[in-house]
Amino acid sequence: xxxxxxxxxxxxxxxxxxxxxxxxxxxxxxxxxRIAARDEIVQxxxxxxxxxxxxxxxxxxxxxxxxxxxxxxxxxxxxxxxxGMGAAAHAGSTDRxxxxxxxxxxxxxxxxxxxxxxxEYAGTAPAETRHPAAPAHTPGGSSSGSAAAVADRMxxxxxxxxxxxxxxxxxxxxxxxxxxxxxxxxxxxxxxxxAQSFDTVGLIARGAEDIALLHSIFMRCGRPxxxxxxxxxxxxxxxxASLQPGxxxxxxxxxxxxxxxxxTVTRLATPDWLASLTExxxxxxxxxxxxxxxxxxxxxxxxxxAETAATWDRGxxxxxxxxxxxxxxxxxxxxxxxxxFDGVDILLSPAVPGEAPKGLRSTGDPRLQELWTTLxxxxxxxxxxxxxxxxxxxxxFVAPLYDDARLLSAAMWVERTLxxxx
Amino acid sequence: xxxxxxxxxxxxxxxxxxxxxxxxxxxxxxxxxRIAARDEIVQxxxxxxxxxxxxxxxxxxxxxxxxxxxxxxxxxxxxxxxxGMGAAAHAGSTDRxxxxxxxxxxxxxxxxxxxxxxxEYAGTAPAETRHPAAPAHTPGGSSSGSAAAVADRMxxxxxxxxxxxxxxxxxxxxxxxxxxxxxxxxxxxxxxxxAQSFDTVGLIARGAEDIALLHSIFMRCGRPxxxxxxxxxxxxxxxxASLQPGxxxxxxxxxxxxxxxxxTVTRLATPDWLASLTExxxxxxxxxxxxxxxxxxxxxxxxxxAETAATWDRGxxxxxxxxxxxxxxxxxxxxxxxxxFDGVDILLSPAVPGEAPKGLRSTGDPRLQELWTTLxxxxxxxxxxxxxxxxxxxxxFVAPLYDDARLLSAAMWVERTLxxxx
Numbered sequence: 001x002x003x004x005x006x007x008x009x010x011x012x013x014x015x016x017x018x019x020x021x022x023x024x025x026x027x028x029x030x031x032x033x034r035i036a037a038r039d040e041i042v043q044x045x046x047x048x049x050x051x052x053x054x055x056x057x058x059x060x061x062x063x064x065x066x067x068x069x070x071x072x073x074x075x076x077x078x079x080x081x082x083x084g085m086g087a088a089a090h091a092g093s094t095d096r097x098x099x100x101x102x103x104x105x106x107x108x109x110x111x112x113x114x115x116x117x118x119x120e121y122a123g124t125a126p127a128e129t130r131h132p133a134a135p136a137h138t139p140g141g142s143s144s145g146s147a148a149a150v151a152d153r154m155x156x157x158x159x160x161x162x163x164x165x166x167x168x169x170x171x172x173x174x175x176x177x178x179x180x181x182x183x184x185x186x187x188x189x190x191x192x193x194x195a196q197s198f199d200t201v202g203l204i205a206r207g208a209e210d211i212a213l214l215h216s217i218f219m220r221c222g223r224p225x226x227x228x229x230x231x232x233x234x235x236x237x238x239x240x241a242s243l244q245p246g247x248x249x250x251x252x253x254x255x256x257x258x259x260x261x262x263x264t265v266t267r268l269a270t271p272d273w274l275a276s277l278t279e280x281x282x283x284x285x286x287x288x289x290x291x292x293x294x295x296x297x298x299x300x301x302x303x304x305x306a307e308t309a310a311t312w313d314r315g316x317x318x319x320x321x322x323x324x325x326x327x328x329x330x331x332x333x334x335x336x337x338x339x340x341f342d343g344v345d346i347l348l349s350p351a352v353p354g355e356a357p358k359g360l361r362s363t364g365d366p367r368l369q370e371l372w373t374t375l376x377x378x379x380x381x382x383x384x385x386x387x388x389x390x391x392x393x394x395x396x397f398v399a400p401l402y403d404d405a406r407l408l409s410a411a412m413w414v415e416r417t418l419x420x421x422x
Numbered sequence: 423x424x425x426x427x428x429x430x431x432x433x434x435x436x437x438x439x440x441x442x443x444x445x446x447x448x449x450x451x452x453x454x455x456r457i458a459a460r461d462e463i464v465q466x467x468x469x470x471x472x473x474x475x476x477x478x479x480x481x482x483x484x485x486x487x488x489x490x491x492x493x494x495x496x497x498x499x500x501x502x503x504x505x506g507m508g509a510a511a512h513a514g515s516t517d518r519x520x521x522x523x524x525x526x527x528x529x530x531x532x533x534x535x536x537x538x539x540x541x542e543y544a545g546t547a548p549a550e551t552r553h554p555a556a557p558a559h560t561p562g563g564s565s566s567g568s569a570a571a572v573a574d575r576m577x578x579x580x581x582x583x584x585x586x587x588x589x590x591x592x593x594x595x596x597x598x599x600x601x602x603x604x605x606x607x608x609x610x611x612x613x614x615x616x617a618q619s620f621d622t623v624g625l626i627a628r629g630a631e632d633i634a635l636l637h638s639i640f641m642r643c644g645r646p647x648x649x650x651x652x653x654x655x656x657x658x659x660x661x662x663a664s665l666q667p668g669x670x671x672x673x674x675x676x677x678x679x680x681x682x683x684x685x686t687v688t689r690l691a692t693p694d695w696l697a698s699l700t701e702x703x704x705x706x707x708x709x710x711x712x713x714x715x716x717x718x719x720x721x722x723x724x725x726x727x728a729e730t731a732a733t734w735d736r737g738x739x740x741x742x743x744x745x746x747x748x749x750x751x752x753x754x755x756x757x758x759x760x761x762x763f764d765g766v767d768i769l770l771s772p773a774v775p776g777e778a779p780k781g782l783r784s785t786g787d788p789r790l791q792e793l794w795t796t797l798x799x800x801x802x803x804x805x806x807x808x809x810x811x812x813x814x815x816x817x818x819f820v821a822p823l824y825d826d827a828r829l830l831s832a833a834m835w836v837e838r839t840l841x842x843x844x
Contacts (some may be wrong), residue, residue, distance in 0.1 A: 079717075089518075093518050096515050097721060098716075100615070100713050100714050103720045106720060107719070184619055184749075187618065187714050189717070190615075219745075220741055221743055287642075292611040293522075294522045294529055295522055295524075318642075320641030323641075401753075
């Protein structure tokens with residue numbers, strides 16, 4: 001292989017490092033070189049300490065990720081680098097310990113390469129990050145830097161968080177693989193909470209196999225193996241009008257391709273309750289974000305950017321009664337969600353409305369992704385082609401609660417199948 | 423009233439401060455005086471800054487808690503005082519911002535009096551705190567200092583956290599009122615997580631009315647009013663053999679007293695699935711605590727006290743498959759829990775096996791409390807008498823999910839009714 005090391009998948013790096021084909025230092029240097037060449041444009045990184053990364057690479061600790069660098073969304077506290085939460089009020093904050101998810105990866109041999117840009121408090125006030133393939137376009141958010149850095153081959157994988165669509169949307173816009181596990185599986189210790197009923201740690205990488213490896217580390221389980229043809233349910237939603245021309249067709253082509261490779265594809269009726277999730281999720285999100293932002297609102301409300309201040313204002317208007325009604329409704333929907341999988345193994349739906357929109361003032365529409373965050377279901381996005389501007393289009397695959405390993409097995413098979421017929 | 427101000431209930435303080443009968447400074451001085459006189463024995467406080475508390479009392483900010491001091495379990499980060507997590511590894515750690523629950527109370531006018539002692543990482547390695555009424559006995563844990571400080575009239579109320587029985591057990595042993603709301607209602611931002619599927623912020627005070635006031639602040643809802651006679655279900659469990667002689671009789675007497683005041687009391691059959699919770703909860707707890715402790719284990723595993731190291735070791739042995747099976751079972755039990763309330767409004771059961779046990783090396787048996795934490799149901803404990811050693815006996819009242827306000831209405835009525843017939 002003549003590709004530079006920064007382009008390798010996690011699984012390729014693991015193999016090469018084990019074989020001694022190259023060293024952890026070689027990998028870190030390749031990543032740093034790419035960052036030096038590209039980050040002035042992409043602006044994926046907000047804290048980077050090359051000397052510390054090199055020091056870690058010189059003596060990597062053992063484990064399945066021995067010597068593999070990764071990026072950390074800047075809402076996870078880190079011991080080696082400051083944590084800014086994408087917010088002026090937190091700039092330069094330091095911590096004695098890593099967040100738990102960071103420590104799990106470091107404890108498996110991974111090296112923190114740096115902190116990646118996030119929307120303020122993982123909300124809607126965008127980071128400076130630009131789409132690597134089209135700098136006038138948003139990379140999505142709020143895990144903007146994590147997705148852009150992985151897509152631009154600055155780092156093989158990165159940690160993100162998803163409360164609405166903050167892992168899947170930027171991964172989908174940037175054309176890489178995003179994974180939001182079932183709620184509560186990966187540790188949230190050391191995170192700035194956004195809306196605690198939904199806050200989920202997620203992963204962004206360039207291949208489903210990489211996600212499967214990382215999932216096995218978090219879950220202390222065997223590494224999911226590539227699956228076989230399966231029963232796919234094509235699910236529409238109340239959000240179909242939001243799709244860009246071409247997105248529905250791309251999903252249909254994906255379904256046809258997978259059917260051609262042996263899958264059963266069933267078009268499912270859209271249940272009525274699915275549409276109600278958008279509204280109820282907004283209520284719970286606003287109420288909980290208001291409480292989670294209480295510390296900063298008390299000390300320095302003026303530091304909030306306009307989008308954060310607006311979120312906080314919305315939250316202030318939500319009463320406890322309204323909040324509890326929304327929580328009850330969402331709980332009922334979670335019960336009903338099991339029936340979406342009657343006769344099918346996974347669902348297929350658009351991950352985003354289409355290509356990454358132009359402009360850096362919004363990170364895009366979260367509604368297609370947040371449905372699954374709200375239901376606590378595991379979801380993974382995979383690129384399925386390109387739109388009229390040449391930017392990625394992405395589909396989302398969704399599995400029943402706790403079927404994360406089966407979802408990743410399916411994603412590995414789908415990724416391979418789509419690549420073979422592309 | 424000739425009682426010193428440190429003995430006043432929160433609601434009494436609110437009234438007196440509003441009327442100008444005394445000042446916030448008077449209240450703080452009374453609390454500090456009590457602490458100076460008693461904390462050498464009780465050891466409820468781990469960080470206290472009298473000058474800062476006085477400075478806050480000089481210019482209390484507005485809100486329903488204007489000028490009321492409170493204690494904060496030392497697993498909540500605070501901006502004004504260091505946060506030690508009950509652990510040598512965190513000693514002296516400082517933060518730029520408060521945890522969200524602390525900020526909610528400060529934003530309502532409350533003053534942080536100090537940080538209260540906690541078991542290491544809110545686990546089982548006990549704090550130094552002693553039972554205020556019997557210094558050779560445990561006050562319970564892990565919110566040991568919060569319960570002891572409130573019981574000893576050093577502060578009118580305190581924040582705690584409950585992952586197993588860490589609010590209800592110490593409150594029950596100390597003979598004060600503990601409240602663990604439905605899962606997820608109060609913000610966990612800024613907490614050291616223990617087991618995230620269960621971690622719940624809770625309250626300890628000396629009256630149910632005080633808890634109702636505080637609940638209305640967290641929930642931004644009207645203050646629950648005192649209820650009327652209601653339908654009570656007497657629930658046994660697989661843990662009856664653990665009860666001390668006299669505890670079952672005290673519960674029966676309480677039930678008889680409430681029946682005499684107009685309640686319907688029904689003895690419920692113990693459902694089979696209830697017993698399974700103890701085992702499944704232990705699995706989820708161990709798996710999640712292992713992940714939450716990853717940062718400290720990575721940086722300084724040697725700093726763990728024996729109990730924490732043992733918890734961490736147990737967690738390491740739990741595979742992802744075992745964990746997911748336990749999560750699924752618990753989810754099913756949560757569904758079934760609704761049926762416990764067929765025909766009754768609230769459940770009555772022992773909060774603890776009996777009086778606070780002698781010795782400071784264990785904080786007592788969490789099993790009676792953790793049933794409700796695992797099910798995510800709101801629970802409040804109230805003192806119902808004294809045992810053979812003269813220490814408090816306490817009952818637990820439990821309501822359906824999200825019926826927190828109704829539970830507190832009931833608790834206010836029960837408290838009044840028991841006091842009237844005592």
